[in-house]
Amino acid sequence: MAHVRTYNPRVRVGNWKEDVTLEEENLQNFILQKDRGELTVQKEGALRQDILQPVSLSVSQDGFLHFGDTIMLVNSGGGEHDPCVLSIIADSSNIASHSQTNPVPHLLGPLQVGGSHSMTPCVRNAFIITSVDGTSDGELLRYDQSFALRTTAGFAGELFLASDHRTFLKCAKKSRLQELSLVEEFDFLCWWKVIYFDPQERLENEGYPVQVNSKVLISHCKTNQCLAALGNHILWTLFGKEYELTAHTFLDSHKAERDNNHWLFFTAHPANQNESLMQMQLAETVITDEPRENQEDTHVKECS
Structure with missing residues (x-):
């Protein structure tokens, strides 16, 4: 048997x-x-x-963005997908225990980025508006002025958001469009600029201060492609399901940028610095854009 x-x-x-x-x-x-x-x-x-450690975002007292501000960059979503936040994608292999320059554990580049659905300000989705031309912190960020987006100090490693022309070997994982990454070395690939939302009023607003909580376009200075969130391309990460982010300008039939390219700079709420303006608006289920007339009035009052 x-x-x-x-x-x-x-x-x-x-x-x-x-x-x-x-x-x-x-x-x-x-x-x-x-x-x-x-x-x-x-x-x-x-x-x-x-x-996921909490981060305190900057509070804008005058309603405008400044160099040195800590912000969250939120895609407004729309009919194609839900709102999402520019966030770091990392795993345990991206952590450096210590180095000669930084003995504290921190992230090493290059790293991927994705569109997270969590609106809570933390190390993963907080970025600092950094000058590229010597402009001092506290100065206003204006439309068509070059700047860089840098992760916070400490564990985030002070990495810069960069992009470059796509190639056969270097492109976005899902869409095969222009890739985004967080890098350690700062160069021209890390330069971005804010473009006014309405194409018909774009020239008139060039040089005006960028207002928080208003739709804008984020254009890459070298490739002239706008930052975009792709709701139909899903990345499965350690933090769950997220949207793929890329640098690509999506135009509609009227040659205007689509919802994929619409972004908002969010700062902390003046009454509660632990809560972003996005969280307040989601609670109220209202997201509004500031009219240009109010923006000009505020700018005139500030200059006077």
């Missing part, structure tokens, strides 16, 4: 000594890695804890 066992589990057959020794070594290595915090589940848990 072939199905009848001829020995019990205590019988040692074959290379039993080698098997027992190998199991003991594997158990010892597992315990050692656990004590050091080197297990994959421990690394991912530490990553989540560090990258």
Whole structure:
């Protein structure tokens, strides 16, 4: 009878000594890695804890954006997809434990970015408006003025949002369009500029201050492609399902940019610095654009 066992589990057959020794070594290595915090589940848990730490966004007292402000960059969504936030995509392999310049654990570039649905300000989705031409912090950011988007200091590693022309080997993972990434080295590939939302009033608003909580376009200075969120291209990340982000200008039949290219700079609410303006608006289910007349009046009052 072939199905009848001829020995019990205590019988040692074959290379039993080698098997027992190998199991003991594997158990010892597992315990050692656990004590050091080197297990994959421990690394991912530490990553989540560090990258989801709350961040206080800047408060705009005059309603305009300034160099040095900490903001969230939100795609307004529309009929094609839900609103999403520019966010870092990273895993445990992107963490550097220490280096000569930074002994604190931090993220290393290049990193991917994605469109997260979480509107809570944290290390992952907070960016700093950085000057590229020597403009000092606190100065107004104006339409068609070059700037850079930098991650926060500390764990985020102060990386810069960059892009370049797509090639056969370097392009977005899903859509195959122009790729976005966070890099350590700052150069011309990290230069962006804000363009006024309405094409018919674009020239008239050139040089005006950029207002918070108003739709704008974010154009890449080298390629002239606008930052876009793709609701039909899904990325599965450590943080769940997110939209793919790329640098590509989507035009409708009237040669105007579509909802994919519409972005809003959000700062903290003056009454509650732990809550962004986006969260307040989602709670009220109202998102409004400031008319240009009010913007000009505010600018005149500020100049006077």
